[in-house]
Amino acid sequence: MSRKQLDFFHSGSAERAVAPPKPVAEKPKLILIDGMAMLYRAFFALQRAGMTSRDGKPTGAVYGFTSALLKIFETYKPDYLAAAFDSREKTFRHHLYPLYKANRSAPPEDLISQLDAVFELLAAFDIPLIKIPGFEADDLIGTAARIFQPECAVFIVTPDKDLAQLVQDGVSILRPGKNQNELELLGRSEIAEQFGVPPERFTDLLTLTGDTSDNIPGAKGIGPKTAATLLGKYDSLQNIYLHLGDLSPKNRLTLEEFQPQLDLIKQLVTIRTDLQIDLTLKELACGSPDLTLLLPLLNKLELKTVIGRLPVVFPKLMEHASLEASMHDGPDSPLAAAEPELRSPRTGADYGVITTEEGLKALINSLQDAPRIAVDTETTSLNTFEAELAGISISTEARKARFIALANSSLNPQSALELLRPLLENPELPKTGQNLKYDILVLKKYGIDLTPVGFDTMLASYVLDPEEKHNLDDLAARHLGYKTTTFEELTGTGKAKLHIFDVEPEQLSDYACQDADLALQLEEIFRKKLEGEKELLWLCEHIEFPLVSVLAAMEHAGICIDTPHLEKTSEAVGKELELLTEKIYAASGAPFNIDSPKQLSNILFNVLGLPTKKSTKTGFSTNVEVLEELAELHPVVASLLEYRTLQKLKTTYIDALPKIVNPLTGRLHTSFNQFITATGRLSSSNPNLQNIPIRSPLGKEIRRAFIPSSPDKWLLSADYSQIELRIAAEISGDPQLIEAFRNREDIHTATARVIFGSDEITPDMRRKAKEVNFGVLYGIMPFGLSKRLNIPRSEAIAIIDTYKAKYPGLFLALQEIIETGKKDGYVSTLLGRRRYIADLNSRNSNIQKAAERAAMNTPIQGTAADIIKCAMNLCSERLRKNSMRSVMLLQVHDELLFETTDEEKEPLADLIEEAMIDAAIICGLKNVPVEVDTGIGKNWLDAH
DNA sequence: AGGATCACG
DNA sequence: ACGTACGTGATCCTG
Numbered sequence: 001m002s003r004k005q006l007d008f009f010h011s012g013s014a015e016r017a018v019a020p021p022k023p024v025a026e027k028p029k030l031i032l033i034d035g036m037a038m039l040y041r042a043f044f045a046l047q048r049a050g051m052t053s054r055d056g057k058p059t060g061a062v063y064g065f066t067s068a069l070l071k072i073f074e075t076y077k078p079d080y081l082a083a084a085f086d087s088r089e090k091t092f093r094h095h096l097y098p099l100y101k102a103n104r105s106a107p108p109e110d111l112i113s114q115l116d117a118v119f120e121l122l123a124a125f126d127i128p129l130i131k132i133p134g135f136e137a138d139d140l141i142g143t144a145a146r147i148f149q150p151e152c153a154v155f156i157v158t159p160d161k162d163l164a165q166l167v168q169d170g171v172s173i174l175r176p177g178k179n180q181n182e183l184e185l186l187g188r189s190e191i192a193e194q195f196g197v198p199p200e201r202f203t204d205l206l207t208l209t210g211d212t213s214d215n216i217p218g219a220k221g222i223g224p225k226t227a228a229t230l231l232g233k234y235d236s237l238q239n240i241y242l243h244l245g246d247l248s249p250k251n252r253l254t255l256e257e258f259q260p261q262l263d264l265i266k267q268l269v270t271i272r273t274d275l276q277i278d279l280t281l282k283e284l285a286c287g288s289p290d291l292t293l294l295l296p297l298l299n300k301l302e303l304k305t306v307i308g309r310l311p312v313v314f315p316k317l318m319e320h321a322s323l324e325a326s327m328h329d330g331p332d333s334p335l336a337a338a339e340p341e342l343r344s345p346r347t348g349a350d351y352g353v354i355t356t357e358e359g360l361k362a363l364i365n366s367l368q369d370a371p372r373i374a375v376d377t378e379t380t381s382l383n384t385f386e387a388e389l390a391g392i393s394i395s396t397e398a399r400k401a402r403f404i405a406l407a408n409s410s411l412n413p414q415s416a417l418e419l420l421r422p423l424l425e426n427p428e429l430p431k432t433g434q435n436l437k438y439d440i441l442v443l444k445k446y447g448i449d450l451t452p453v454g455f456d457t458m459l460a461s462y463v464l465d466p467e468e469k470h471n472l473d474d475l476a477a478r479h480l481g482y483k484t485t486t487f488e489e490l491t492g493t494g495k496a497k498l499h500i501f502d503v504e505p506e507q508l509s510d511y512a513c514q515d516a517d518l519a520l521q522l523e524e525i526f527r528k529k530l531e532g533e534k535e536l537l538w539l540c541e542h543i544e545f546p547l548v549s550v551l552a553a554m555e556h557a558g559i560c561i562d563t564p565h566l567e568k569t570s571e572a573v574g575k576e577l578e579l580l581t582e583k584i585y586a587a588s589g590a591p592f593n594i595d596s597p598k599q600l601s602n603i604l605f606n607v608l609g610l611p612t613k614k615s616t617k618t619g620f621s622t623n624v625e626v627l628e629e630l631a632e633l634h635p636v637v638a639s640l641l642e643y644r645t646l647q648k649l650k651t652t653y654i655d656a657l658p659k660i661v662n663p664l665t666g667r668l669h670t671s672f673n674q675f676i677t678a679t680g681r682l683s684s685s686n687p688n689l690q691n692i693p694i695r696s697p698l699g700k701e702i703r704r705a706f707i708p709s710s711p712d713k714w715l716l717s718a719d720y721s722q723i724e725l726r727i728a729a730e731i732s733g734d735p736q737l738i739e740a741f742r743n744r745e746d747i748h749t750a751t752a753r754v755i756f757g758s759d760e761i762t763p764d765m766r767r768k769a770k771e772v773n774f775g776v777l778y779g780i781m782p783f784g785l786s787k788r789l790n791i792p793r794s795e796a797i798a799i800i801d802t803y804k805a806k807y808p809g810l811f812l813a814l815q816e817i818i819e820t821g822k823k824d825g826y827v828s829t830l831l832g833r834r835r836y837i838a839d840l841n842s843r844n845s846n847i848q849k850a851a852e853r854a855a856m857n858t859p860i861q862g863t864a865a866d867i868i869k870c871a872m873n874l875c876s877e878r879l880r881k882n883s884m885r886s887v888m889l890l891q892v893h894d895e896l897l898f899e900t901t902d903e904e905k906e907p908l909a910d911l912i913e914e915a916m917i918d919a920a921i922i923c924g925l926k927n928v929p930v931e932v933d934t935g936i937g938k939n940w941l942d943a944h
Numbered sequence: 945a946g947g948a949t950c951a952c953g
Numbered sequence: 954a955c956g957t958a959c960g961t962g963a964t965c966c967t968g
Contacts (some may be wrong), residue, residue: 577960596966618967624949652962652964679961682961693952699951724959777959778959785958846955846956850958853958859953859959865960895953
């Protein structure tokens with residue numbers, strides 16, 4: 001490792017030729033980084049979040065630091081750049097004042113362990129290090145700033161306020177902001193504004209206040225406020241002492257007592273700018289990163305987002321570097337040997353636009369023998385129901401694509417689509433794309449059935465690592481080393497934003513071609529990766545890809561709601577809420593915003609004087625749990641609880657749902673998100689139809705509002721019974737649990753018999769057993785169980801111990817999952833779906849325990865997700881084969897909802913049940929039977 | 945933009 | 954000494 005470190009020695013002369021001052025704008029930029037301070041900042045900002053590489057080594061500090069470096073390169077494009085670090089030796093300040101920094105404890109182990117990586121990074125970036133025995137970074141920076149200020153615009157990067165004293169014309173501070181990855185520029189006026197004194201007076205301010213972090217005492221009782229006020233009034237410390245008589249007696253006394261230490265402290269807090277060091281600008285010249293060092297290092301640290309940003313920050317440099325190659329090759333393999341790629345996907349690519357029928361026919365002709373095509377649609381909106389087609393791009397060969405312009409061209413959209421139909425609908429021609437569900441839905445509006453889904457790059461990325469980012473721009477940067485044109489770059493933002501129809505056709509074409517091309521290229525890369533992980537390839541091809549069309553059909557179908565019923569309910573609930581509001585105001589003495597937890601907690605805990613139960617980050621919690629405890633102490637709390645429930649249901653469902661019924665279809669169309677969750681579940685949004693109420697009476701009313709699309713039709717619901725516990729039984733092979741399921745026992749009653757050792761099971765015993773069963777799935781702990789069951793902790797411990805003794809296989813299996821997770825870095829479902837859990841090796845025991853619970857739960861929740869996805873595919877396939885008219889509408893994790901007719905309802909129930917059971921077997925439930933409950937009704941509630 | 949809360953599985 | 958069951962998304966409030 002060649003580390004570039006400049007060795008500075010005292011030079012005899014401080015004399016140097018000074019260039020005449022130039023206007024700041026023309027001066028080259030010198031950036032001086034306060035290395036250790038920036039690292040500390042990054043550490044505390046990010047380490048707490050528990051960021052680690054997959055083997056559990058902490059990487060938060062090095063990530064934050066690197067992130068700031070990139071930001072500096074990107075925003076300031078420095079001409080000169082150096083990082084200053086303290087040396088280990090004692091400094092003149094220690095000699096002046098032995099207690100200097102005596103309060104500092106050693107840096108945390110997790111920070112020290114990252115230091116080597118930081119120095120390696122600096123070397124890889126070719127950033128000179130300034131580190132001189134006996135001097136602190138502050139003094140090095142101060143001196144460098146003083147020396148180069150005449151010829152450079154100097155920027156000091158530091159979170160430390162002390163360096164504010166160095167600010168002057170041409171010298172400013174860049175301070176990490178509240179938002180991560182932001183650097184705030186502080187010049188004279190900003191310093192004056194924030195600290196109340198100009199930079200020249202900053203040492204005076206520090207002298208008065210002292211600096212607790214360096215263990216430097218100030219004048220007792222004088223804080224930053226008082227100090228700034230005094231300095232504002234008397235201008236300087238010296239002048240304050242000349243006017244001691246004018247001060248308040250208290251301040252006067254303090255300052256008189258302080259006077260003897262004045263000189264010492266001023267010396268301690270003053271950053272030196274006069275070190276005798278020999279520094280030349282040339283030595284600080286900003287080089288460019290050495291990718292042969294940098295890429296292997298970043299890969300080792302698993303700083304993928306940093307790698308992704310490199311092409312943006314160093315576009316020129318990345319021109320010939322293939323990131324993908326560097327990930328596979330060892331650290332020693334020179335990048336020059338890697339296959340060269342272009343920095344922008346469009347440079348040198350064969351992209352073109354088609355605007356005529358002849359051109360289109362020629363294109364279609366040339367596609368006849370393609371084994372598969374990559375497709376991307378360009379539209380006017382992300383909302384598929386509003387989207388109008390602007391064109392379609394197609395690629396069959398890397399770095400080659402054509403855009404069929406359907407707007408602003410001589411092509412008639414409908415007739416062009418007719419020409420394309422045989423291609424787009426050809427069942428023998430698999431389609432590749434990024435998030436094909438979107439394209440399927442858009443084309444559906446034009447009567448085109450885009451099929452089959454051959455490869456979805458977003459889903460491939462999701463299956464390979466669900467918690468990564470999966471958007472095209474990130475994928476292209478990470479896997480192809482491309483800096484893509486984003487949609488925002490194409491259309492502009494804010495006021496200048498162009499409608500897609502107004503984008504220059506050439507540009508739109510390039511953009512569209514790029515996306516189809518990228519999808520094709522990504523497929524190649526992902527296929528290779530998936531080849532190495534066969535079960536993940538299987539998961540893609542048999543579960544995720546076929547599901548895309550199924551979800552598209554469900555979203556397209558939508559579900560009807562009984563709007564009048566909801567409106568009536570809203571009115572009634574509204575009145576009830578008004579009454580409750582009056583009651584609550586009366587009891588509280590004054591009106592306030594009940595929806596504001598802050599105001600509510602003021603009423604509860606200050607006005608009414610009720611005891612606080614739990615804290616949140618911002619104050620005292622007022623959640624249900626707390627309110628239930630307070631209910632017996634004050635009658636208003638019951639009203640509050642009722643208010644909360646009603647308000648929640650009214651705003652989130654009763655009033656919100658009718659507003660988003662699609663006016664064209666008269667239905668609610670949710671989006672099923674296939675690449676969001678860590679476990680493999682789907683999620684639903686806009687609106688979320690997976691959390692429609694059912695538990696409370698008013699909740700049931702809301703469910704009643706979900707109805708078939710005509711009065712003669714039915715809703716059929718089919719749900720797995722206890723699927724997760726069955727999976728737990730299968731995974732563990734626990735004979736007791738398996739036996740209970742084979743005997744079709746009520747599992748909670750069976751568990752109750754086991755943990756209470758009795759055959760007489762009361763409803764309350766069953767309720768407790770049910771909580772225990774759930775607890776097992778979530779990674780049970782005595783504290784959690786005792787709280788949920790409202791029993792003493794000792795009793796909870798006893799219950800868990802009994803459970804463990806009776807179902808030993810289950811706990812052994814859960815423990816094994818954790819061990820495997822620690823070893824491999826990931827845990828898997830029965831079908832091999834993975835979730836990487838780095839925190840299993842965290843040294844923070846809370847983080848580690850949380851990771852262990854996630855690790856235990858993921859194979860269970862994830863296998864359930866695999867099973868129902870598989871069932872959805874089977875249902876869809878079999879419905880089609882039997883030419884049935886019934887439609888799948890919703891999936892709610894263990895439930896499927898269909899719309900059906902009188903004639904089909906019985907055969908449908910059989911078909912669904914059979915498909916759901918087959919799916920469980922396909923997904924690995926060999927030893928435990930599954931049960932499916934089906935129900936039918938004129939609304940969702942009655943279908944249960 | 946992030947926290948608190950609460951709806952579902 | 955601390956903080957505590959897994960996974961989501963929508964709403965409202967606050968800085």
